[in-house]
Amino acid sequence: MALENPLFEFLLRQGDNALVLGHRTSEWCGVAPILEEDIALANMALDLIGQTQMWLGYAGEVEGTGRSADDLAYLRDVYDFRNLLMLEVPNGDFGRTQMRQFLFDAFQVPWLTRLQDSRDTRIAEIAAKCVKEALYHLERSSQTVIALGDGTEDSNARMAEALTFLWPYSGEMFVDDATDQAMADAGVALLPSELRGPWLETVKAVAAEACLTLPDSDYAQKGGRTGFRHTEHLGHMLAVMQTLQRSYPGATW
Amino acid sequence: MTHENEWPLWEVFIRGQHGMSHRHVGSLHAADAEHAIRNARDVYTRRNEGVSIWVVEAAKITASSPSDKGPLFDPARDKVYRHPTFYDIPEEVGKM
Numbered sequence: 001m002a003l004e005n006p007l008f009e010f011l012l013r014q015g016d017n018a019l020v021l022g023h024r025t026s027e028w029c030g031v032a033p034i035l036e037e038d039i040a041l042a043n044m045a046l047d048l049i050g051q052t053q054m055w056l057g058y059a060g061e062v063e064g065t066g067r068s069a070d071d072l073a074y075l076r077d078v079y080d081f082r083n084l085l086m087l088e089v090p091n092g093d094f095g096r097t098q099m100r101q102f103l104f105d106a107f108q109v110p111w112l113t114r115l116q117d118s119r120d121t122r123i124a125e126i127a128a129k130c131v132k133e134a135l136y137h138l139e140r141s142s143q144t145v146i147a148l149g150d151g152t153e154d155s156n157a158r159m160a161e162a163l164t165f166l167w168p169y170s171g172e173m174f175v176d177d178a179t180d181q182a183m184a185d186a187g188v189a190l191l192p193s194e195l196r197g198p199w200l201e202t203v204k205a206v207a208a209e210a211c212l213t214l215p216d217s218d219y220a221q222k223g224g225r226t227g228f229r230h231t232e233h234l235g236h237m238l239a240v241m242q243t244l245q246r247s248y249p250g251a252t253w
Numbered sequence: 254m255t256h257e258n259e260w261p262l263w264e265v266f267i268r269g270q271h272g273m274s275h276r277h278v279g280s281l282h283a284a285d286a287e288h289a290i291r292n293a294r295d296v297y298t299r300r301n302e303g304v305s306i307w308v309v310e311a312a313k314i315t316a317s318s319p320s321d322k323g324p325l326f327d328p329a330r331d332k333v334y335r336h337p338t339f340y341d342i343p344e345e346v347g348k349m
Binding site: 034035039136143 | 260281282283284287288291292294295296299
């Protein structure tokens, strides 16, 4: 099957990951367990929305039909989204939110690091900006996972539960498809599967410090980044996120 | 109200630019020193306020007592000659 516009598809995946995780993270604003974490989560959400603007802005230019980053964020429905399933499932408790952030950050850091060498200079520039934030996110999320995993009996049990819940979703990050192959052939990006090894090393090291055991399964829920099948949760999330544009189409500041 | 398992309080000091000294900006709760640095980064430096952060556990600070104010500070008040206020500082010197 010939790909219509693999670069556009690739950029949607970058942007939608940041957008969906950013929105999920923003749901903690005002309700996090303590003030300091509330502020940190809001900062992280804003970092991710900022990254979204760069990725989707470029996606709109590549598509060439005049759609802006806002159009792509607010005027698409579930089936047009290209984010990982792991990022759209509900936050769960604070521990699961941190675990998800960590599993994603452990991929984002090496991924964005390598994208800085992309033959596409715009992508290299965006990656260089995003990787600095991703490094801080990884430091924060990994230390929180360790603190909670190696914490009380209750916090350890919650982190173990979070890991069990998220693990089947984490494999989707490393499933290559035709779009990934096209990007690799063009020197735009590496194949995500190349990062499975380094990612696993990071995750193993943190899990060991956090007194957690990695689930013994390679089964991967997928369909998010290809747009084939999202979970039931993304539609509900978009209904909240896009409510203004749905209620008042074309509304601007 | 304090909880028995509440994280300790930390005082945060930020240096705004190179060459300036660290300034007290506020306090926050954190489980340990590294955590306090990360929280301080998020709470106090997101508008590019700082190039360096110090944190110190509030309980470790020894403060002068308000009731000692008289003996500690009054003797210096009427010795104006100790204050270098009789000089004009050229503008090029910048912040002193």
